Amino acid sequence: MIWQILNITFIIFVSLWLVGTIFVFFNKNKIKTTKISLILPGIANLILLTFIILYWIEIERPPLKTMAETRLWYAMFVSLIVWVIFIRTKSKPLYLLGFIMSTVFLLVDLIHPEYQTKNLMPALQSPWFIPHVVIYMISYAVLAAACLTTLIGYYNYLKSNTIDHENLRLAMNLVYPGFALLTIGMLLGAVWAKIAWGDYWSWDPKETWALLTWLFYMLCIHLDYSFPNKRKTLMFLLAFSFIVLIITWLGIRYFPNGMSSIHVYGN
Amino acid sequence: MEKFKTYSIAIPLLLFLDGTIMQLIFGKFPINSFRFPVNFTLIFALLIILALVFIFYKTKTIVKFLSSGYAALSSILFFIFHVIIMVIFSQNDHYSGFWGAIGFHKITETWSYAYSSLYLLLSLGMVSFRRLTPFNTRNIFFYFNHFGLWIVIAFASLGQADKLKLFISVPENDIVWFGTDSDGNFHEIDFAIKLNKFNLAFYSPQLAILDDNGELLKVKEFHPVDFVKDTEIKYKNFNFKCLDLYEDAIIFKDSVVFIDDLPEKTWLGTVEISNKSRKDTVYLSTATSFHPPKIEKLGKNLNLILLPSEASYFGSKIEIYTEKDSKPGKFIIEVNKPLKLGNWTIYQNSYKKNPGNVNYISIFSAVYDPWIKIVYVGIVMMLIGAIYLIFSRKKEFKK
Ligand code: HEM
Numbered sequence: 001m002i003w004q005i006l007n008i009t010f011i012i013f014v015s016l017w018l019v020g021t022i023f024v025f026f027n028k029n030k031i032k033t034t035k036i037s038l039i040l041p042g043i044a045n046l047i048l049l050t051f052i053i054l055y056w057i058e059i060e061r062p063p064l065k066t067m068a069e070t071r072l073w074y075a076m077f078v079s080l081i082v083w084v085i086f087i088r089t090k091s092k093p094l095y096l097l098g099f100i101m102s103t104v105f106l107l108v109d110l111i112h113p114e115y116q117t118k119n120l121m122p123a124l125q126s127p128w129f130i131p132h133v134v135i136y137m138i139s140y141a142v143l144a145a146a147c148l149t150t151l152i153g154y155y156n157y158l159k160s161n162t163i164d165h166e167n168l169r170l171a172m173n174l175v176y177p178g179f180a181l182l183t184i185g186m187l188l189g190a191v192w193a194k195i196a197w198g199d200y201w202s203w204d205p206k207e208t209w210a211l212l213t214w215l216f217y218m219l220c221i222h223l224d225y226s227f228p229n230k231r232k233t234l235m236f237l238l239a240f241s242f243i244v245l246i247i248t249w250l251g252i253r254y255f256p257n258g259m260s261s262i263h264v265y266g267n
Numbered sequence: 268m269e270k271f272k273t274y275s276i277a278i279p280l281l282l283f284l285d286g287t288i289m290q291l292i293f294g295k296f297p298i299n300s301f302r303f304p305v306n307f308t309l310i311f312a313l314l315i316i317l318a319l320v321f322i323f324y325k326t327k328t329i330v331k332f333l334s335s336g337y338a339a340l341s342s343i344l345f346f347i348f349h350v351i352i353m354v355i356f357s358q359n360d361h362y363s364g365f366w367g368a369i370g371f372h373k374i375t376e377t378w379s380y381a382y383s384s385l386y387l388l389l390s391l392g393m394v395s396f397r398r399l400t401p402f403n404t405r406n407i408f409f410y411f412n413h414f415g416l417w418i419v420i421a422f423a424s425l426g427q428a429d430k431l432k433l434f435i436s437v438p439e440n441d442i443v444w445f446g447t448d449s450d451g452n453f454h455e456i457d458f459a460i461k462l463n464k465f466n467l468a469f470y471s472p473q474l475a476i477l478d479d480n481g482e483l484l485k486v487k488e489f490h491p492v493d494f495v496k497d498t499e500i501k502y503k504n505f506n507f508k509c510l511d512l513y514e515d516a517i518i519f520k521d522s523v524v525f526i527d528d529l530p531e532k533t534w535l536g537t538v539e540i541s542n543k544s545r546k547d548t549v550y551l552s553t554a555t556s557f558h559p560p561k562i563e564k565l566g567k568n569l570n571l572i573l574l575p576s577e578a579s580y581f582g583s584k585i586e587i588y589t590e591k592d593s594k595p596g597k598f599i600i601e602v603n604k605p606l607k608l609g610n611w612t613i614y615q616n617s618y619k620k621n622p623g624n625v626n627y628i629s630i631f632s633a634v635y636d637p638w639i640k641i642v643y644v645g646i647v648m649m650l651i652g653a654i655y656l657i658f659s660r661k662k663e664f665k666k
Contacts, residue, residue: 118493119470119577122602173660180656187646187653196603198432198614198634200642201423203375208353215347219340226336 002055009051016044017099048076061120064133068114075102077141097148128192139181146174147242163231179217209248216241275341286379295376306425321396333393342390346383391417408655415648426638433633437462439626459588465627472534472576478568510537518550531555583629
């Protein structure tokens with residue numbers, strides 16, 4: 001079983017990123033540093049992607065059904081997005097935080113492998129399934145990068161007591177596409193639900209939380225646009241919105257209404 | 268701007284207060300009195316009023332406020348307030364007491380929620396009018412996002428007054444022309460469904476280990492595996508190898524007996540078990556309502572079993588009789604593949620066993636939702652707007 005080589009994949013992935021990180025932070029030769037710190041994680045991301053594809057082929061269904069499987073995609077997208085942002089902005093802390101975040105998600109997968117089966121219930125056998133979940137995962141990863149960026153900004157704020165506008169701009173540049181993808185994922189989900197069950201919206205707990213996440217990011221966008229001097233509020237709102245997102249994805253089963261959701265992953 | 272700030276706080280508070288008083292006096296919001304043509308007229312009137320107010324009071328506070336960032340944040344936050352109630356309080360009608368009386372256990376049916384939707388519509392509508400000019404790329408996509416959402420909110424909330432969803436249970440070889448709504452009321456429908464055949468297919472069952480309380484072991488110790496020939500699994504010092512799998516068979520006096528027309532799917536699998544002291548082949552079979560499972564007890568908290576298999580497919584071969592057509596039409600309805608029939612869309616919902624019978628009962632849902640096309644227009648507008656939003660900020664990246 002491919003899942004059994006996740007540990008090896010993990011070790012290679014982490015090692016490559018680690019070497020990249022060391023080069024980013026400790027080497028003085030700028031040009032060579034940048035190259036190595038881009039190439040190695042690039043390879044790491046490719047290896048993780050290859051793992052997902054091989055696993056997909058083996059189980060003969062898209063690996064998007066269980067929590068463990070969505071974490072795999074998430075780790076891949078976070079590291080990919082942080083890698084792309086690094087190419088454009090050379091933000092070192094984000095590089096490190098993104099790497100840590102993917103590592104944590106992969107580690108959780110190693111500790112909680114969950115239940116791997118080829119079975120896919122009829123409701124999920126639909127061409128809408130892959131775009132709906134993949135777009136959500138990409139969006140979650142982009143918004144994670146936005147949140148990490150904000151945390152770096154907040155750290156700078158605590159240190160120097162001035163607001164790092166450049167940093168918040170980068171965060172908002174991530175929130176726009178992240179929010180847009182959230183919108184698309186949600187709307188595709190609604191159309192799919194209509195086709196599968198006849199209701200595009202049923203106020204199921206997972207849907208309600210997803211709506212809440214969407215609304216909070218909507219607040220961020222409007223606060224940023226209409227009240228450009230409320231930077232501190234925006235920073236808190238960005239961090240808080242990501243907490244709501246994480247609850248939507250991982251945490252609703254711990255809320256009173258959560259377990260009745262038809263969307264709770266796995267068994 | 269101080270004024271706007273005051274409005275943005277006062278309006279939600281007043282709306283909530285008024286909504287709650289209405290809730291206490293009249294009970295839940297009477298969405299059902301908004302059936303066609305009331306809903307359509309209202310939405311139309313709302314648009315006209317927004318347009319007129321916009322045209323004639325362009326420079327007045329009302330237009331300025333409703334299309335401002337203050338109103339946006341205030342209306343979104345007021346809506347968020349209701350959604351938060353929804354995740355905190357369990358949402359079902361039957362609660363009484365204080366929270367039940369003010370509608371917190373069914374927030375989408377409260378006056379306050381209805382006011383909140385109206386507030387969103389006013390703010391969204393006004394800003395959509397304001398951004399109609401100047402006519403440029405940015406404003407067009409702004410319009411797609413905001414007016415698309417306007418359409419979705421307006422037609423989804425008021426349109427639901429006309430929506431009807433009926434569950435229709437049809438046993439095999441039977442014909443049914445009525446359904447029940449979610450409150451259990453009977454409705455006659457203008458077509459009849461005859462179920463010719465209900466088709467079901469299954470994944471192969473899974474091999475699992477139960478402890479002595481009948482619970483699955485934790486995933487980390489042993490996770491169930493699909494029963495596929497020659498799969499080998501190790502657990503503690505045992506080695507299990509899946510051999511043959513038989514469908515619709517039971518074990519009878521040590522031999523495999525195949526039976527047609529069993530009332531439920533049954534599986535029989537042979538597994539080779541080996542460790543230091545033994546090596547033998549055992550039969551396992553899934554449990555059904557008419558016979559117990561065959562499990563293999565290997566030690567304390569170690570019972571090898573076959574889990575009942577999950578459905579991989581279900582669908583119905585049906586005939587539809589309508590008053591118009593003399594000949595019935597033949598169709599297949601599957602999960603994710605509904606059938607459109609005039610104003611109705613018919614979905615494969617679920618199925619159950621017909622008690623004491625080898626047949627199945629197929630459960631369909633028929634949905635009448637006349638406003639769905641307009642809601643889709645709104646959804647498509649929002650999709651277009653969102654695609655633009657993905658790329659719109661890219662250029663501002665700093666080198
Ligand atoms: C509840 C609903 C909403 C309300 C009341 C609302 C209202 C507003 C208002 C008043 C503005 C400021 C416009 C201006 O000053 O010209 C604005 C800006 C904006 N809104 Fe919304 N909005 C809502 C929902 C949305 C949604 C669903 C999206 C995206 C899918 C969105 C995306 C934006 C964007 C991107 C801007 C910045 C304007 C620009 O870039 O030109 N809004 N909104």
